[in-house]
Amino acid sequence: MKTTSGITDLSQRRPDPLDFCTLAIQQSRQPVSRCYHCQRCAGGCPVAEAAGITPERFLRLLHLGLLDEALESSLLWLCVGCGACGIRCPNDISTDRVIDEVRALSIERKQIASAVKDQRLFHRLFLRQIRLFGRVHELSLAMALKLLSKNWFSDLLLGQKMFFKRKLPLLPHRVKDRRAIRELFDKGSDR
């Protein structure tokens, strides 16, 4: 089955890894095929060292349709979207935008690999808070994250210090028109 844009609609049949990669690249609207692996993005990336893979190599995985490797790479969830890759790139490719698309698709398709799953959890809890309150409540966000990721004791001292400086209010600040916020979320996923 073809959509109007000529892209194969993958929901209709068994997913093909190359289709997934092509769709992610296309939806990112980044000129990924221009990449000639000069590695200027690699030099600027703040998380490449921790991830053990550079942005240009991640693009290469997508090019080759190596979906499992891309989904399992730590960079997928370690990328903080700082944009350094994009401004350094002589071909104007923002790899962080491509990574966003791979994340969104991997969740949509439930093709989720286990690398750095706690950061994925962080993003999902963050969005859940916005859906619930309209704003982010740092205390409950941090507590939920620490509980669910079983990092019960990390940052306890920091949290305590912030709490006593009244930097972590007990109750969330809420948006009054929460129905409007829920609608944004519901329509957002349809569009």
Place this chain on the structure above:
Amino acid sequence: MGQYGYYPGCSISSSAREYDRSTRAVCATLGIHLTELPDWNCCGASSAHSLSKDIDLALSARNIGIAHRLGLDMVVPCAACYNRTMHAWQTLRDDPEKRAVLQAQLGFDFRADLQVYHLLQVMEQHLAHLKEAAAHRLPEDGVRGRRVACYYGCLITRPRGINPHEDMEYPEGMGRMLAELGYQPLRWSFATECCGAALSLVRGDVVRERVDRIIAAAREAGAEAVVTACPLCQLNLESRQSDRFPVFYFTELLGVALGLPETEKWWRLHLINPVKGLPQRA
């Protein structure tokens, strides 16, 4: 001296209270009127766009709609909020299809003449007035005139085109402003180096390594303090450094230059009291 729709962002009422207080105090002194956007929502930060472009866009578009209903330019103190709001503003301007959908959904008419500014830009626009107001005040000898490393982080100047007022690799607005007020901003190469941002809770190790490098670079450049313009940069720089190097919000330094009496209360809110960490003057 101008009126703006103030979009504080979530951190401002919690971890960045001193940023909010110093911003409001400096603006009040200069006669800049801040109207907090009624019922504003979170911009989605780096999480919304990581999972859904549409939710990211709609969240910020709603805030822009609120500012439009007031007929005011928006001012945003946080780097991530500024980035997401600016992204939505540019999409509303440039993409007629999305504009039509969002306008109908959120009930406002987009106007390209109503701008979105980072707080730095607004303060720079009022620099002449700021200088004039500062000239009449008594110098506060602890902080004034210090050698500082101005730290912008990533999202005030990136991606390309998001900020028409600053160079994306070597922004200078904050330094120009602080120099005019008697501080000594230094040249250094880590002004736009990422602090690790939202990885802080999950991968504190990565953030710590980033932050230690930034602090070391500031020290090496001869700075006595780092100056930030973002709640998350500030929180990461203070909470993840292995040192006790002073980190200020730029609005606090403006407050010192203006001789505001409440600065002492701001210092106490910091995780590392920045004034105590300043070296003794020779």
